[in-house]
Amino acid sequence: MASTNNIAFTAPINPPDATTVITPEQIWNGLLLKIRSAETFVPGAIQSTKVVSEYIDQSTGNPVTVREVLFRETQKTVQETVTALKPTRVEFEQPDGSKISNVVSQGAGGELYMTYIFEWRHPGVSEAELAALFEKEKKMSQMAVEGTIKVLRQLVEEKKL
Numbered sequence: 165m166a167s168t169n170n171i172a173f174t175a176p177i178n179p180p181d182a183t184t185v186i187t188p189e190q191i192w193n194g195l196l197l198k199i200r201s202a203e204t205f206v207p208g209a210i211q212s213t214k215v216v217s218e219y220i221d222q223s224t225g226n227p228v229t230v231r232e233v234l235f236r237e238t239q240k241t242v243q244e245t246v247t248a249l250k251p252t253r254v255e256f257e258q259p260d261g262s263k264i265s266n267v268v269s270q271g272a273g274g275e276l277y278m279t280y281i282f283e284w285r286h287p288g289v290s291e292a293e294l295a296a297l298f299e300k301e302k303k304m305s306q307m308a309v310e311g312t313i314k315v316l317r318q319l320v321e322e323k324k325l
Contacts, residue, residue: 169284169298173305177268177276177313184317188276190325191268192251194316197325198266199229199246199254205312209304211236221247261285266312280309 178185186194194205202210211234218229229246247255256264265281284301286294319325 167286167289167294169282169286169294169301171282171284171298171301171305172279173302173309174277174279175306175309175313177278177316182317184321186276186313186316186320186325188251188268190320191276191278191316193325194312194319195254195266195268196248197319198312199231199248202231202233205315206308207236208307208311209236210234211239216243226250258285260287278309278313280305280312 177191198205200213200215202213213234214232216230216232218227220226221228227248229248230243231246232241232243234241242258245257247257249255252268254266256266261283262285263281263283265279267279267281269277269279271277282301282305284297286297289297316325
């Protein structure tokens with residue numbers, strides 16, 4: 165029985181009403197900070213981040229960070245392997261096979277978008293439980309994208325990126 169919720173949410177990084185424009189370099193630096201300090205970007209979901217190790221994947225040249233995140237709601241610590249694929253993507257993988265991608269893309273007019281793609285694994289849950297989790301995770305995905313963009317803008321305004 166399938167027990168995976170696949171969800172994606174996209175938002176413009178610099179909408180027309182943005183008072184501060186975030187550059188691609190600032191976005192990337194923000195995503196690198198998010199690897200080390202997830203609670204800065206999603207304080208409602210993540211309480212703390214601890215980097216366990218860092219290395220370069222010899223086959224790709226991409227930096228990989230192993231970190232432990234403490235989730236606020238469940239008070240569970242989960243070890244994630246995070247791969248940074250400069251300048252467009254950060255991949256998070258959890259031990260249960262759940263995956264999260266943070267993707268920065270460009271539209272036809274040069275506008276920048278942030279998309280989070282979630283593959284949440286829920287082994288052993290019923291169809292009804294999976295559907296309830298889907299609704300919760302869908303809302304969370306929007307909050308995570310919009311919250312990350314808001315924090316990026318705040319960090320740029322404070323000259324921290």
